[in-house]
Amino acid sequence: MDFIAEALPPMLWAAGNTVWISAVGIALGLVLGVPIAVGCEARRAWALTYVSFFRGVPLLIQLMLAYYALPFLGIDLPAWFAATATLGLCCAAYMAEIIRGGFALVQKGGLEAARLLGLTPRQILLRIRLPIALQAMRPAVINEAILIVKASSLISVVGILELTRSAQAIASSTFEPLPAYALCGAIYLAMNLLLMMFARGRPA
Amino acid sequence: MIQALNDSLIAAAQGLPMTLALWLGGVAIGIVAGFLIGAVRFFAPLALTWPLAALVEAVRGTPFLVQCFLLYFGGPFIGIDLSPVVAGLVALSAYGAAYFSEVFRAGFMAVPKGQLEAARMLGLSRPQTVLRIMLPVMALAVLPSLVNLAVILIKETAVLSIITVPELTFRVQGVGSATFAFAETTLVLALVYWALTEATSWAARGLERRIERRMAA
Amino acid sequence: MNPVLQVRALERRVGDVEILRRISLDVMPGEAIGVIGPSGSGKSSLLRCIAGLDPISGGDVLVEGRTAKPGDGAIGMVFQQFNLWPHLTARDNVALALKVVRGMPAKDADAKAEAALTKVGLGALGARKPAALSGGQQQRVAIARTLAMEPRVLLFDEPTAALDPELTTEVLDVIRTLAASGVTMLVVSHEMGFVASLSTRVVFLDHGVVVQAAPPGEVFGGGGEPRVKTFLKTYLERVAWTKDA
Known part of the structure; x- marks a missing residue:
């Protein structure tokens, strides 16, 4: 009990960082995911390579690339920025696949009807395809959000203070890694259960 | 720079066998354990299976890195004192088992009810129905998901470097620490993993196509 | 001659809903019984209860005097969705x-x-x-x-309902050949012409009750039961509309 009283406040504070880093990552992923999904559908090489790279390379290595290789190229970004951006770029590759799956569910007839009514391709994308696809994608997007919250723990490796990093710090300062990591896991679990409830709570 | 790349490649070649062994071991144990968990959760009454369900959700709801830390650093406090390699294999297997179990459970649920009713009408016993109808039908349905998960597990092996398992990432990072050529070593790592996941995905697609062809013959 | 299949006061309830209400039916060897009726009338339920796939709330199903169990070989069933492995x-x-x-x-x-x-x-x-x-x-x-x-009795549960129209004939022909060779069968189908030409008797089911059970000539000939006539009229308007009708 003493341990929880001592460790919980700093961990919850750090969990706040996890939440906003994940939120930015997911938002970035959703926004970037749309053009990438469109690019993939058109079989554009850049889009296919993007998805293949960010899905094929472990996120840990991607983070290390942003942390080590960018400065090497003369691009010096704050660590938290590089890490959050990497999370978002990686998320975008997965979101693109989800959006593509959502697009596939939109029936061709509806699009042809829109075209015959004179909607421009842009209007068709924004007013017909995306809304229908988003509706169908919601469970997959929530699922991806949960994966991103979990994946954000890897950001601890490049020294950013989020939930996992705070658990590490507490584990080494108190010499009680077992309760520290158990508590840390419980907080992640609670966050993800909340996300899942959000997925189920609202009717589609 | 050439030197650093060269050293990284050598370290990668040295670390690759460990990565592949952990991956194959984790996938094999994960599939067997996941199948058992999925089968118990499907066939046993809910009252008996909820602890198993809670365990699966706990593993699926927490980061793999935290699980590794819990097992490797927390384990010794409750008498589970594992070497990095063993801890890594256990963690990877458990993580895989939780996800595989969900795939198998979904597979069992997806076997069309009518196909089981047909078996019942023809007089097949329950064990015969499970063995000769449910399992093969389920196996075909879940195969793509199993392969997909296996590819995801390759990437998770990189996380094991953080608990000092001497696999691909750990070895190549070692070169980085010794030479400070972090950019080159990380680039080599990225390319090696990329090649690895692309190769397995490619092999998986080939396998899927072959099975589809056989099913449509 | 003894009936090969005896359905006696068969009842099926799910919650408060009575799906089948005391249905009785004797089927003689070699008979082909066509079961027709509106959607939700209980046709498929009747077959599934006879097969033993759905639990019955009352009555019994006897094949050659014995209570039939699924899988004992007495009853065979062909499903709408084929259900091949x-x-x-x-x-x-x-x-x-x-x-x-x-x-x-x-x-x-x-x-x-x-x-x-x-x-x-x-x-x-x-x-x-x-x-x-x-x-x-x-x-x-x-x-x-x-x-x-x-099996002693073959049940067909809408065997062509999942098929494209041009593929139904080959299946109906097979069933017809079996009936002609003396296989005892119950056929639930919406193909009225097929039912009329195949059946030795037609059972019209509505709301879980047998409204009429008679040779096809009587059922399709327009005699008797108004509910049957309404059903057939609606059906004919759908499949065989002519300007004069």
Whole structure:
């Protein structure tokens, strides 16, 4: 009990960082995911390579690339920025696949009807395809959000203070890694259960 | 720079066998354990299976890195004192088992009810129905998901470097620490993993196509 | 002659809903009973209760005087969705139960399966998996699979409802041939012309009650029951509309 009283406040504070880093990552992923999904559908090489790279390379290595290789190229970004951006770029590759799956569910007839009514391709994308696809994608997007919250723990490796990093710090300062990591896991679990409830709570 | 790349490649070649062994071991144990968990959760009454369900959700709801830390650093406090390699294999297997179990459970649920009713009408016993109808039908349905998960597990092996398992990432990072050529070593790592996941995905697609062809013959 | 199938005061309730209300029916050997009626009238439920797939709330189902259980070989069923096992070839679909239920040696079972497939006109396609067969062919394999077990009574639950119109004929022809060769059967179908020409008796079901059970001439001839007449009129307007009608 003493341990929880001592460790919980700093961990919850750090969990706040996890939440906003994940939120930015997911938002970035959703926004970037749309053009990438469109690019993939058109079989554009850049889009296919993007998805293949960010899905094929472990996120840990991607983070290390942003942390080590960018400065090497003369691009010096704050660590938290590089890490959050990497999370978002990686998320975008997965979101693109989800959006593509959502697009596939939109029936061709509806699009042809829109075209015959004179909607421009842009209007068709924004007013017909995306809304229908988003509706169908919601469970997959929530699922991806949960994966991103979990994946954000890897950001601890490049020294950013989020939930996992705070658990590490507490584990080494108190010499009680077992309760520290158990508590840390419980907080992640609670966050993800909340996300899942959000997925189920609202009717589609 | 050439030197650093060269050293990284050598370290990668040295670390690759460990990565592949952990991956194959984790996938094999994960599939067997996941199948058992999925089968118990499907066939046993809910009252008996909820602890198993809670365990699966706990593993699926927490980061793999935290699980590794819990097992490797927390384990010794409750008498589970594992070497990095063993801890890594256990963690990877458990993580895989939780996800595989969900795939198998979904597979069992997806076997069309009518196909089981047909078996019942023809007089097949329950064990015969499970063995000769449910399992093969389920196996075909879940195969793509199993392969997909296996590819995801390759990437998770990189996380094991953080608990000092001497696999691909750990070895190549070692070169980085010794030479400070972090950019080159990380680039080599990225390319090696990329090649690895692309190769397995490619092999998986080939396998899927072959099975589809056989099913449509 | 004793009835081969006796349905006595059969009842099925799910919660408060009465799906079948005290249905009684005797089927003589060699009879082909056509079961018709509006959607939700309980036609499929009746077959599933006779087969033992759905639990009954009252009454009994006897085959040759004994209570039938699913799988005892007395009753065979052909489903709307074929329900072939996708991992087995057509021949293995037919032979599996012969081997593992009847304990037949593999060679004999395969030969018998081959014969059953030939009977439904698919002797050449035994090595194909279901996915490589058309819907009509799949349903014929399903019929062969049931036939090979030599049940006393065959139940057909809307056997052509999942098929494209042009594929129904081959399945209906197989069923017709079986009926002509003396196989006792109950057929639920919306193909009225087929039911009229096939059946020795037609049972009209509505809200879980047998409204009329009579030779097809009487049921389709326009005599009697107003509910039956309304049903048939609606049906005819749909499938055979003419300007004068």
